[in-house]
Amino acid sequence: MNNFLVFVLVLAFPLLANASSARQASLEELLDYSTLIVVGTPASRTSAWEKTRIYTTWDFLIEEVWLQEDTVDPKKLSALASLTKLAIKTLGGIVGEIGQTVAGSPRLITGQTYLLFLTPSQEGSFFIVGLSQGAFEVNGESLRQLSQLGDMKIVDDRLELPSTRTKLRQAIIQARRSKPHQ
Amino acid sequence: MKNHFLLLIFSLLVFPSPSWSYVCSRVPDSTGQETGPSLSWYTRSITFALQQDGTTDIAGDQELDELRDSFAVWEENLAANAGNTCDPQELTTDLVFTESNSLSSSTLVGYDFLNPSKNENLLLFQDTSWPHAGTSGIILALTTNTYNALTGEIFDSDIEFNSSNFTFTLSSNSNPQTDLKNTAVHEIGHFIGLGHVPIRAATMYEQASTAETKKRDLHCDDAEATHFKYPFALPNGYCTPTEACGFCAPPDTISSTVQVKISDTNPDSTSGCQCAAGQTGWLGFAWLLLLRKRRERA
Numbered sequence: 001m002n003n004f005l006v007f008v009l010v011l012a013f014p015l016l017a018n019a020s021s022a023r024q025a026s027l028e029e030l031l032d033y034s035t036l037i038v039v040g041t042p043a044s045r046t047s048a049w050e051k052t053r054i055y056t057t058w059d060f061l062i063e064e065v066w067l068q069e070d071t072v073d074p075k076k077l078s079a080l081a082s083l084t085k086l087a088i089k090t091l092g093g094i095v096g097e098i099g100q101t102v103a104g105s106p107r108l109i110t111g112q113t114y115l116l117f118l119t120p121s122q123e124g125s126f127f128i129v130g131l132s133q134g135a136f137e138v139n140g141e142s143l144r145q146l147s148q149l150g151d152m153k154i155v156d157d158r159l160e161l162p163s164t165r166t167k168l169r170q171a172i173i174q175a176r177r178s179k180p181h182q
Numbered sequence: 183m184k185n186h187f188l189l190l191i192f193s194l195l196v197f198p199s200p201s202w203s204y205v206c207s208r209v210p211d212s213t214g215q216e217t218g219p220s221l222s223w224y225t226r227s228i229t230f231a232l233q234q235d236g237t238t239d240i241a242g243d244q245e246l247d248e249l250r251d252s253f254a255v256w257e258e259n260l261a262a263n264a265g266n267t268c269d270p271q272e273l274t275t276d277l278v279f280t281e282s283n284s285l286s287s288s289t290l291v292g293y294d295f296l297n298p299s300k301n302e303n304l305l306l307f308q309d310t311s312w313p314h315a316g317t318s319g320i321i322l323a324l325t326t327n328t329y330n331a332l333t334g335e336i337f338d339s340d341i342e343f344n345s346s347n348f349t350f351t352l353s354s355n356s357n358p359q360t361d362l363k364n365t366a367v368h369e370i371g372h373f374i375g376l377g378h379v380p381i382r383a384a385t386m387y388e389q390a391s392t393a394e395t396k397k398r399d400l401h402c403d404d405a406e407a408t409h410f411k412y413p414f415a416l417p418n419g420y421c422t423p424t425e426a427c428g429f430c431a432p433p434d435t436i437s438s439t440v441q442v443k444i445s446d447t448n449p450d451s452t453s454g455c456q457c458a459a460g461q462t463g464w465l466g467f468a469w470l471l472l473l474r475k476r477r478e479r480a
Binding site: 029033051052054091094096097098099101102108109110111117118120129130131133134 | 207209210213214215216221290291292293294295314315316317319320321324325326327328329330331332369372377378388
């Protein structure tokens with residue numbers, strides 16, 4: 001592992017603090033589980049029952065795409081690379097007067113920019129890897145893993161990491177390059 | 183390698199966990215922020231069901247006894263369950279968890295609101311496959327709470343253990359892998375409406391390291407949370423939402439009749455249905471029946 005990636009991982013670890021009863025996933029694991037990594041903004045959402053579960057589907061507008069090329073069907077590569085929006089599904093939501101919540105499931109907010117590690121679902125939409133562990137809030141040049149602390153956000157200037165977004169982006173590219181193709 | 187180690191030490195010193203009090207899970211608003219009423223049971227006697235298959239990770243039915251013991255941690259003298267080191271020392275609740283009369287053959291997770299009698303507060307091991315894409319080697323267990331979005335009243339809660347990707351072991355095991363009680367006690371905290379806290383020593387801290395056992399009992403923060411939410415012989419605890427009381431917000435005032443509209447989004451599908459506020463009539467009546475049955479069950 002190169003020094004730069006180690007540096008980014010060390011910086012990122014204090015932010016990796018959100019999931020249900022969960023093991024803390026490293027950045028490398030998030031990369032291993034993901035097919036697609038995107039930066040963008042959820043524009044709208046709809047929640048619906050699927051059998052006994054409520055899922056929320058987010059209409060996600062994409063600003064940047066990174067592909068885990070070795071995990072994608074080559075025929076779909078160009079289509080995915082040029083995506084401008086996609087559907088992202090999260091566990092839980094409210095339908096009518098019934099709500100369902102899954103502890104650790106990321107609660108996205110419309111209009112907020114995120115970096116998301118994604119894995120495809122069977123119906124063409126995507127799930128976020130590791131529930132909230134694969135979701136990072138992007139604020140300018142800072143990046144923070146999603147909090148599951150209710151409506152409280154850990155606001156601590158010491159956690160603001162200038163240019164983290166750029167560094168993480170570079171780390172992802174580095175990790176992808178160093179990953180042996182199958 | 184030495185430099186990497188120093189970097190890690192530096193990050194731990196510079197970014198310590200903030201001290202924090204407990205957190206109540208709450209109903210999210212239309213933007214996704216948790217600003218609504220806190221999720222709470224409206225009964226102090228909650229029935230749970232254990233799925234009959236258990237897990238092959240553990241011999242016999244010992245895993246079921248471990249789950250029963252895990253519920254007991256959240257009952258009665260909470261301060262004692264937190265090691266009698268809490269201030270105040272009197273932290274009690276009258277929450278009682280009662281097991282259903284028999285083991286369950288159901289694997290229903292979530293809520294079947296068209297067949298409410300089928301619902302149980304089920305604990306089950308997912309031995310053969312973990313159904314949540316992208317989480318298989320990361321998430322040890324998941325709790326799904328179904329609630330009334332107007333009041334925050336929890337009416338169903340289910341816990342799934344990811345035994346297809348993690349090997350669960352008993353608290354008596356001197357070489358624990360994924361400690362079942364450590365995981366179960368945390369998930370039962372969600373079951374009663376508690377959210378995650380960033381106190382690393384707390385049971386409701388969100389992450390678990392391999393072979394961790396510190397969540398087998400409560401931290402004072404967890405005991406305080408339960409004492410506040412479900413105080414002995416007193417109504418559920420609510421407050422003007424502030425950090426100091428875990429944002430345990432009261433129910434919204436209901437000024438209109440609950441209305442439910444059901445429409446099949448895909449007429450050819452047998453799996454989907456959608457409901458939304460707006461239409462009265464027989465479906466509203468069905469909803470009231472559902473509420474009554476649910477209360478009878480509780």
